[in-house]
Amino acid sequence: MASEIRHIVFDIGKVLIHYDPxxxxxxxxxxxxxxxxxxxxxxxxxxxxxxxxxxxxxxxxxxxxxxxxxxxxxxxxxxxxxxxxVPHPYDGSVAIMERLIDEGRDVTMLTNFASDTFREAQQRFAFLNRPRGVTVSGDIGLIKPDAAIYHRHADTFGLDPDATLFIDDTAVNVSGARDAGWGAAIHFTGADRLKEDLHRYGIEA
Structure with a gap:
């Protein structure tokens, strides 16, 4: 476990908004x-x-x-x-993310998303504009769980990988973050469990 988490990175689909093709x-x-x-x-x-x-x-x-x-x-x-x-947000996890931002935590997003549909989602869901920034796979030609996308995100936003916590609904992407040297990674299964997992890292949400 990282000794201190200073950066929190959220996935989007099935973490902050529902997605079902x-x-x-x-x-x-x-x-x-x-x-x-x-x-x-x-x-x-x-x-x-x-x-x-x-x-x-x-x-x-x-x-x-x-x-x-x-x-x-x-x-x-x-x-x-x-x-x-993408019919609705996940209100519980959105509330957690917004509380972390309101508390002054450094929050960014890292997502596998087509460029145009992500911009459409930003228009529909205002909270996607609240974090400090986002890396969209479709913009840079890299996708999770490729190690390069985690390195790119950390470099772009000046993150210390060892002090970075990643939240994703897909286990292979969680493993990808760990393999890329990020200090902590949480497999998202719901807002209540996310609160518990964040608590284990000393983060109250």
Whole structure:
């Protein structure tokens, strides 16, 4: 455990705002089996993560439409209906982050997010503008859990890695922060547990 935490870094999706790509598709592809096939074979996680790495949506859509021309409408729906995939904030964890900021803690954000959809999220959720800054994967062409993105974030914001605590909902990203030399990393599962975990590091929220 780091002896003193001076920097706190939040992930965004599934930590501060809800994200579920299936939400609009429950309407667009009502059949459960067909919808599962679509996400397993067309708009897959691996396809979507490349937008987080910086690929633009026109190229991303064209790639899939070339292989699945009969699915063009559903492919284009991913970006078109993205706003439905992020329906609400997680009020508990947002309140924790805002209390830490109000107390004068150094809070930044590090997220795997496409550039354009992140700016859309900032417009919708004002609290995403409150931390000192953010590293967006789509802006820099790096994604978690690559060690380079943690190093870039620390360099950009002048963080002492050993005094930095990272909060993320994905275990491999938590491990990535530790492997990159950050002093502490928390696997987020809910606001109540986050309070307990922060307390273990001497941080009351």
């Amino acid at each position: 299936s939400l609009p598709y429950r309407r667009l592809i009502p059949d459960d089996a067909e919808r599962a096939w679509f996400f397993a074979n067309v708009c897959t996680h691996d396809w979507n993560i490349e937008q987080d790495r910086g690929r633009n949506w026109d190229d991303a859509e064209a790639l899939l439409i070339a292989d699945h021309p009969g699915r063009e409408e559903h492919i284009r729906a991913f970006r078109k209906h993205w706003h439905e995939m």
